[in-house]
Amino acid sequence: MTQLERSHLAIVRAVDQYGSLTAAAERLNLTQSALSHAVRKLEDQLGVALWTRESRRLRPTQAGEYLLSVANRLLPQLTHAEARLRQFAQGERGTLRIGIECHPCYAWLLKVVAPYLAAWPDVDVDVKQEFQFGGIGALFAHEIDLLVTPDPLYETGLRFEPVLDYEQVLVVGPQHPLRAAPFVQPEQLARETLITYPIAIDRLDIYTQFLLPAGIRPKRHKPIETTDIMLQMVASGRGVAALPRWLVEEYAPKLELTAVRLGTQGVTKQIFVGIRAADAQTAYLRAFVELGREHRN
Template identity: 55%
Template sequence: MLERFHLEVLQAIKNHGTLTQAAESLHLTQSALSHSMKKLETQLGTAIWQKDGRNLRLNAAGERILTLANRVLPQFRHTELLLSQIAKGEMGSLRIGMECHPCYQWLLKVIAPYLEDWPEVDIDVRQAFQFGGLSALLNYEIDILVTPDPLFRPALNFIPVFGYEHRLVVSANHPLAQKDWVTPEDLAKETLFTYPVEPQRLDIFSQFLTPAKCTVRQHKVIETTEIMLQMVAAGRGISALPGWLVDEYAKTLPIKSLGIGESGIQKDIYLGVRKGEESISYLGEFISQAQHTR
């Protein structure tokens, strides 16, 4: 019945649209591919696609098989990669997805000693997972997800590595710099700099401003921490960042951090992994290294 080959064909049809292009992508002749799929349709007792001019369109049965293909094929490829590395005497690769913009400086502190201890392991840090990291982890596109906002799933394990306080950052000359903590109303006339993340996923909005039915005068997006804090130091606006990160920059910039609300906003950084894979030696050692790095 269904075999891996069939799943790859359906995925190729979806990606390329025509039987000819799908066959070329799989290094097969069109007739061989067509014959194999007709045989499958006979076994299943139902068609899995229909012609739409020169293109092929998957029907309900085909889409159901495609859903299986999208879930299973990445696992095949991931396992084959690991087996290939074992056969070559290589330890493996560690693909890290980042959902935490300000965590890159912290990650560098983790990676530096790790690379010395595990020279056989290749590390790849991927930045294109702004709150899309969960699907990347489930689909075997990454091996570890660094996030302050875990979305718990039965197949995943999120391990806390360190806690911190999310703080408001202002210029040392800003009127708010005289306060220990701020209220939502204090920010009504301010320009707020943030990373390019949806406001509903930013703690300054979701845990502070929005519940109080308040907002800022202007919200501007800046991609890099350095530029953001230079703007804050120059009195162009305010920001909200992890306290440990602000403390580092406060050594060289005229900035000050304040509590966000009287109780503050307490957060944790988590490493997300697929359940059971934390026992893989080089992956487990990375988690251990992260838990001891601040």
């Protein structure tokens, strides 16, 4: 009977965000009275209180919290749909919302984005790196349109495709004793300082695929945000790091770095790009995947 309207979602969200009806009303370009009326009507029609009036403060009830979560989920999708429609209005434009879930993915992405932007001047590219529900969740929730990740998920209405195979190697500086070694064994890192990106150990390949199986931990573990600084540190002998071989080779002209194989077999990795199956026909998305595949080398 009651139709939950967009305005209702907007109200719930604004009240939560600004803390009071008065403040929310201002943001929504309404009078406080209008909001009060609207809220009352909504609650009447639903038959649930969405807020409890504690003196002069509004505290959301359980139902209010629920409706808020719905609003936070759906409103962004509505605004994005509007934006997308406006892009249709301006000819075939688009926004490619890319999510990335691993640091080497970012370096790879940078290389692909440049030619993509050149080929698709009318498409904007947006990159997001933080997801409440993980990259896969962001794809499903339409927060992003394309995911770059080392962990694909098959058969679910998503399409994943490998775009890059690479070898994860140990990077050492010019003074380092391992410099000339053909490969490194886990034990040889027991007395080293290991520099990594600041993410959980169970998401770092050097741990999961190399150190932990051998039961080894490095002497010290230092997290660093950016690749550049990380490699500067390595070059100056402050520690060693694990990175893709191609990434190390790119820095080789600038910094004196050596890549050493991890174990006798080496640690190999893949990067994938995933899109929603429903988007598989969208030209500017498709094009990115194909461009990525060409960059496989």
